[in-house]
Amino acid sequence: MSVYLDNAATTKPCPEAVAAVLDAVTENFGNPSSLHRAGLNAQLAVDRARKIIADSTGADSGEIYFTSGATESNNLALRGAMGAYGKRKHKIIISSVEHASVEETASALEKQGFEVVRVSPRDDGQFYAEDFLESCDGNTCIISMMLVNNETGHILPVGETFKSVKRRFPEVITHCDCVQGYMKIPVRAGSLCADMISLSGHKVHAVKGIGVLYIKKGVRVIPEVTGGRQEKGIRSGTESVPLISAFGSAVEKYAPTISERFEKVSGLKKYLLERLAEIDGITVNSPENASPYVVNVSAGGKRSEIMLHFLEQKEIYVSSGSACSKGQKSGVLEQFGIKGRNADSAIRISMTSETTENELDAFADALREGIEKIRG
Amino acid sequence: MKEIVLVKYGEMVLKGLNKRSFEDMLTKNIKRRIKSLGQFKITSAQSTTYITPFDDNMDLTEVVDRVGKIFGIAALCRACVCEKDFDDITEKSVEYLSDILSSAKTFKVNAKRSDKAFPMKSPEICMELGGILLEKFPNLTVDVKNPEVTVTVEIRDTNAYVHAENIKGAGGLPVGSSGKAMLLLSGGIDSPVAGYMMAKRGVHIAAIHYVSPPYTSDRAQLKVEQLCEKLTDYCGGIAFWCVPFTEIQEAIKDNCPEEYFTIIMRRLMMEIAQRIAEKDNCLALITGESVGQVASQTMAAISCTDAVCRIPVFRPLVGMDKTEIIEIARKIDTFETSVLPYEDCCTVFTPRHPKVRPALADIEKAQSKFDFEPLIQKAVENTEMKTFSYSK
Numbered sequence: 001m002s003v004y005l006d007n008a009a010t011t012k013p014c015p016e017a018v019a020a021v022l023d024a025v026t027e028n029f030g031n032p033s034s035l036h037r038a039g040l041n042a043q044l045a046v047d048r049a050r051k052i053i054a055d056s057t058g059a060d061s062g063e064i065y066f067t068s069g070a071t072e073s074n075n076l077a078l079r080g081a082m083g084a085y086g087k088r089k090h091k092i093i094i095s096s097v098e099h100a101s102v103e104e105t106a107s108a109l110e111k112q113g114f115e116v117v118r119v120s121p122r123d124d125g126q127f128y129a130e131d132f133l134e135s136c137d138g139n140t141c142i143i144s145m146m147l148v149n150n151e152t153g154h155i156l157p158v159g160e161t162f163k164s165v166k167r168r169f170p171e172v173i174t175h176c177d178c179v180q181g182y183m184k185i186p187v188r189a190g191s192l193c194a195d196m197i198s199l200s201g202h203k204v205h206a207v208k209g210i211g212v213l214y215i216k217k218g219v220r221v222i223p224e225v226t227g228g229r230q231e232k233g234i235r236s237g238t239e240s241v242p243l244i245s246a247f248g249s250a251v252e253k254y255a256p257t258i259s260e261r262f263e264k265v266s267g268l269k270k271y272l273l274e275r276l277a278e279i280d281g282i283t284v285n286s287p288e289n290a291s292p293y294v295v296n297v298s299a300g301g302k303r304s305e306i307m308l309h310f311l312e313q314k315e316i317y318v319s320s321g322s323a324c325s326k327g328q329k330s331g332v333l334e335q336f337g338i339k340g341r342n343a344d345s346a347i348r349i350s351m352t353s354e355t356t357e358n359e360l361d362a363f364a365d366a367l368r369e370g371i372e373k374i375r376g
Numbered sequence: 377m378k379e380i381v382l383v384k385y386g387e388m389v390l391k392g393l394n395k396r397s398f399e400d401m402l403t404k405n406i407k408r409r410i411k412s413l414g415q416f417k418i419t420s421a422q423s424t425t426y427i428t429p430f431d432d433n434m435d436l437t438e439v440v441d442r443v444g445k446i447f448g449i450a451a452l453c454r455a456c457v458c459e460k461d462f463d464d465i466t467e468k469s470v471e472y473l474s475d476i477l478s479s480a481k482t483f484k485v486n487a488k489r490s491d492k493a494f495p496m497k498s499p500e501i502c503m504e505l506g507g508i509l510l511e512k513f514p515n516l517t518v519d520v521k522n523p524e525v526t527v528t529v530e531i532r533d534t535n536a537y538v539h540a541e542n543i544k545g546a547g548g549l550p551v552g553s554s555g556k557a558m559l560l561l562s563g564g565i566d567s568p569v570a571g572y573m574m575a576k577r578g579v580h581i582a583a584i585h586y587v588s589p590p591y592t593s594d595r596a597q598l599k600v601e602q603l604c605e606k607l608t609d610y611c612g613g614i615a616f617w618c619v620p621f622t623e624i625q626e627a628i629k630d631n632c633p634e635e636y637f638t639i640i641m642r643r644l645m646m647e648i649a650q651r652i653a654e655k656d657n658c659l660a661l662i663t664g665e666s667v668g669q670v671a672s673q674t675m676a677a678i679s680c681t682d683a684v685c686r687i688p689v690f691r692p693l694v695g696m697d698k699t700e701i702i703e704i705a706r707k708i709d710t711f712e713t714s715v716l717p718y719e720d721c722c723t724v725f726t727p728r729h730p731k732v733r734p735a736l737a738d739i740e741k742a743q744s745k746f747d748f749e750p751l752i753q754k755a756v757e758n759t760e761m762k763t764f765s766y767s768k
Binding site for chain 2: 305306307308309310311312313370374375376
């Protein structure tokens with residue numbers, strides 16, 4: 001039996017999502033733009049998913065735009081906003097621990113001549129709203145922050161920051177990458193004070209290839225993909241009805257149980273930390289107030305890639321940082337003050353509410369064995 | 377109009393009585409390489425191999441592309457088949473070469489009359505055909521010294537052939553004509569190039585790779601398998617031997633001085649390689665070493681490694697710079713795969729300060745502290761083999 005503890009990389013699609021895909025590829029295969037009934041039925045499936053996702057974020061259906069995934073959503077948010085407002089205002093503010101799809105996009109915009117300010121955590125490893133506010137000025141076009149860090153589970157003070165920014169500079173566009181928070185902690189556009197929110201399907205038991213960008217009514221973005229003016233011209237291209245339906249079905253399933261699952265996973269994290277405390281040489285890198293779904297630990301100074309493959313031999317799957325950057329050293333850990341051997345030996349365990357204590361036992365035992373056996 | 381491919385031999389034309397066996401080997405290699413493209417008749421005569429497609433309308437671009445990578449061939453060209461009749465030759469030349477001649481400024485005609493029964497002599501053919509082409513293509517002038525296009529007419533046994541483009545072949549000797557050798561394939565830039573270079577000399581390549589899970593990953597092995605597949609374009613089929621090496625590396629780490637890790641590891645790799653080589657009827661080993669490139673490739677280090685070898689070790693890159701090696705790696709399309717960032721067996725437990733000029737006596741002494749033989753035997757027993765044939 002394999003133990004999958006890499007749910008921050010991707011999750012197993014739930015049966016409801018699989019059924020939705022199947023229906024849309026076998027029965028409801030029309031093009032939502034077609035005028036006949038087959039097209040209408042496909043459009044209704046898309047509308048249904050849009051409504052479910054809108055409700056789950058306290059948004060209006062008209063504010064939900066489907067994309068190919070959160071990477072595209074983040075690109076569209078940053079590039080689209082700079083396209084719309086960047087002529088007058090040149091500054092982009094991001095946190096220093098953003099996912100590559102924000103960080104690299106900001107870097108690309110920087111090369112085009114925009115100014116990018118990266119706000120780092122303080123020595124205690126935490127972010128503070130006033131540090132972001134300090135960087136803000138009349139020249140700031142957009143501020144982008146992730147809600148939950150994908151490598152450590154740190155929860156960033158997004159709502160507080162965006163509120164204080166909006167109070168002083170109401171015209172600044174606020175964007176939040178909520179990929180690792182969505183369906184795990186409450187994500188409400190209103191309480192985050194976010195103009196734009198990026199979401200991903202495959203992190204919430206839907207399937208890969210589907211994402212959402214929430215764009216608050218009245219906020220303008222210049223589209224990156226042009227064509228048949230689907231998604232109100234913001235994202236052209238025939239809607240992927242199977243993937244959109246799957247996303248909707250997964251959210252429909254998981255949205256009502258966010259707080260129950262949070263409690264359960266908090267218990268699992270507590271259990272995991274107890275088990276890990278029995279092992280010599282473990283340092284826990286995730287703070288206590290982090291999202292319980294992600295636990296980052298450094299394991300006895302053993303290089304994380306080797307530990308990962310050691311665990312893999314026992315069919316236990318974890319990550320050695322962000323799976324998107326295979327083999328690359330994580331600059332994010334360093335930002336959080338995790339350096340040297342601790343950074344080299346950092347592994348990420350990411351759970352779901354379906355994770356069991358037995359699985360965590362298997363992991364802890366294997367980790368202990370790995371620390372003993374691995375040379376170097 | 378029937379088009380065929382003419383294949384001109386490389387240095388094998390210089391061979392004496394055993395030239396025939398080289399020819400047979402080349403024909404076999406060509407057959408195997410283009411089999412998946414359709415049906416062909418492949419015949420040899422007068423130091424030329426004729427590739428004739430059964431289907432008269434077949435596009436020969438892919439054939440030329442594939443055959444261009446087969447060793448033993450100096451040049452190849454697509455040619456139009458004509459009757460051995462001057463009128464037919466003229467008519468077909470005008471039609472077959474119209475694209476290339478109408479866009480050129482200068483040309484000349486070259487004739488080779490190996491069938492002496494043909495009534496016109498070579499200079500006559502050149503003059504007559506040249507005159508007609510000049511008339512048909514007013515854009516052309518004759519330049520016998522440095523023409524843009526050389527139209528060649530070959531009068532051979534059964535037919536005449538007209539062509540205007542000579543494509544350089546891969547050179548070397550037909551793979552298999554020199555016997556078989558075992559290539560130590562790590563996944564880096566150098567070893568695939570070493571394999572390519574030896575295949576060029578007619579060596580049939582088998583490959584051996586060492587895996588050390590969990591220190592190396594499945595992806596690292598997959599990467600080496602992809603390299604093997606890429607090499608098949610040039611080397612033909614490859615037997616790929618994969619050796620489980622973890623226990624040996626851990627034993628080195630536990631029992632030997634750190635500064636000697638790499639050398640001892642390489643000695644053990646060589647030992648295993650020659651045992652597998654024996655199983656697979658290989659007459660030599662091939663490595664991608666280049667003198668002085670890294671600590672384990674200094675002359676002193678190489679002689680320590682070689683001390684365990686009972687069969688020749690070929691190092692075709694021995695005198696090359698990295699930039700020269702990379703150039704070939706790009707040409708044979710292995711570079712991009714080689715630089716994928718996965719840990720391979722050579723970098724596991726790399727000592728911080730390896731011995732640059734190790735003495736054989738010290739190495740042997742250090743290695744003798746532990747009996748590696750049972751682990752070597754176990755590794756050889758558990759070695760798995762896969763075969764790779766042409767990637768397309």
